[in-house]
Amino acid sequence: MMTKALIEHIEGEASLYFDTRGDKVTWAEIAFPHFRGMERMLEGRKATDALVLTPRVCGICGHAHLMATVRAIEAAYAEAGHPVELTRKAQSLRELTLVLEMIQNHFKWLYLVILPELEKLGVEGLAPAPLKGAFAAAQATKILALFAGQWPHSSYMIPGGVTCDPTHLERIQAAGLLDELIAFFEKETAGIDLDTLLTFASCREFNPLQSDLGRLEKGLIAAGMHKKGMAYDRFVVLGEHGFTVRARLKHTRPMKADASQVATEAAVCRDETSYARNVRYGKHFYEVGPLARAISADNALIKNMHRRYKDSVYTRVMARVYETALLLQRARKLLEHLELSEPSYIPPVPLERITAAGEGIVEAPRGPLIHRMRLERGIVADYSIITPTQWNLGSSVMSDPAPAQKAMVGAADIAEATFIFRSFDVCSVCTTH
């Protein structure tokens, strides 16, 4: 029997259609019903206008879109024989603000989505406090705004660098705010100081923690989530940053990854029109996101979890929350080493001289985000966007399910299956755009 469940408290809306035997889920299809036409909107516009429009693909990861756009334009410059020069300062500012956007995403997901939803599965003692997520996220975006002007929807990255010109005043302000955010994380989320948490090498070390993270860890085990929601145990990381490594992984075995192998096709849902697309590497589905990033970066703790509990919901959720800690540390390093004496921006040749194609890849909060564009004399002739959620949340046929579909099959009931679905950090606006 097909049962429909509406998924909300995500970014936007999704429908899940389940086949069940008894209560057990035997098959699931996913539909994302809303389409907005972002790619077509860009055609015929000057490429720099895309820096303003693409952040509006998504209200929670607009900065990742901004960076993908700027990287795509810069790639087109290089392709046209006019490579763009970036100072270390511009590079680290871009990475710092991207990292801060990821941090706000992970806080919101933990507090506004995961803890309340886990409680709905009957797990006790979680003490969810959604507004903690909003508070911590606002602190992260405040630091971001010191350099990028505002969040959401800033457009401070431009081909050749960044528009801002921060001084030590902003750096010191930012460092103060970041220390406060780290103190919040240590007190409320982790229940232990950041540096100690980052030395953890085994999941056993979570046992004594009296904190939101400790309660989450116990709650996931109590709900049996260490034995549920496995997908393919294949991962891919494509964006290049200081906090992860580009790779394709089978279990934990890394291989080279090459974005030209990435292709999309229409998603399949028999019961509703879905505007989602499936993304594959070569012929296969891969899982993307913080779990993929942690494994490719050879993170000891997450690899220990993976050894014990495979690519279960437990590992996937813990990897995302743990990434918050890794990113907080990364943000601190970036701020400490910010080289303010360099220029922010080195003007490239006029955009009108560029007729070429470019690709920009970024690790967004949910995984690799790819922007591809073709420019004719600086005007967008063609634009296409492949988002992280399309990798994880595709919908395909029974003989060849997408990662989230595969993860949901076998769930004890629909409630459990929808929690498994949420373990991927669902975003419908990104899935469709």
Place this chain on the structure above:
Amino acid sequence: MPSRLYKPTLIWLQGVTCNGNTHSFLNLPYLPQLLERFEVLYHPLLPCTQSLAETAHCKRGCDVLVFEGAFDPEMERAGTTLKQLVGHYAGEAGHVIAAGSCASFGGIFKASAPNRNSGLAFAGEQPDGPLRGRVGKVINLSGCPVHPEWLGYALMSIADGRPVAVDQLGRPTALYRHMAHDGCLRNEYFEWKVDVEQFGRKEGCLFYEHGCRGPLTHASCNRTLWNGVSSKMRVGTPCFGCTEPDFPRRNLFETKTNMSIPEEVPVGVSKRAYLTMTGIAKSFKIKRLEERLIDDD
């Protein structure tokens, strides 16, 4: 003032949107206090008492409807069209807030489907959309996204029972009588017609060559800073005029000029007088404005 014990009910619905207004709202410093003043029946992310499916049944009404995103009459939420949802809840509500430029004027999603999508009461500058002619009831909080403090102001005024005066486009005058230019740290350069030499500099104004719409845009971004700390122009990005009905314009990082004079002059200024003034201001050579402000490297 109505009793503090009475909590107006609030429903937050989404049309064609990126969810940016929802996320902007989460940055409001006094969010917990504000939420205390309302009974939130439905919100897409925050804790609320109803599900979307229950909300889509349109059984009861609410006191305040907040709508985010462009209005597409055919679009469905939990199986109910926006036409039905907005018809029902806006009819019942005492106040309707259009959060963001899409809900106010259609914004970028009007640009993507001009014949179908609109704001609640306007399509661009034209009074169009399902709630046209209801200026006063519909409060337009344009901005892409809405500034959290602007939404905080409107909701707190409603909770306190204070009327919100609006301009011809339905925007609260307390927030939109200012220009985005007002409070910009680059104003001295604006006065003496010194443009920023290139992006990535804190010295110079962005109006003359770099596309800044600050003097043409009704918004208080530089008075009430974004995220409490900054604004686009503070970090050297031009204002894109995101609160105006014609957002998004084209060639956003450039100023259209005529013989190196900006084609459009600040709101309320005569072009001729402006040109004369520019000539005079430019003839001053102010050394202080040609030097770097801070050299602490």
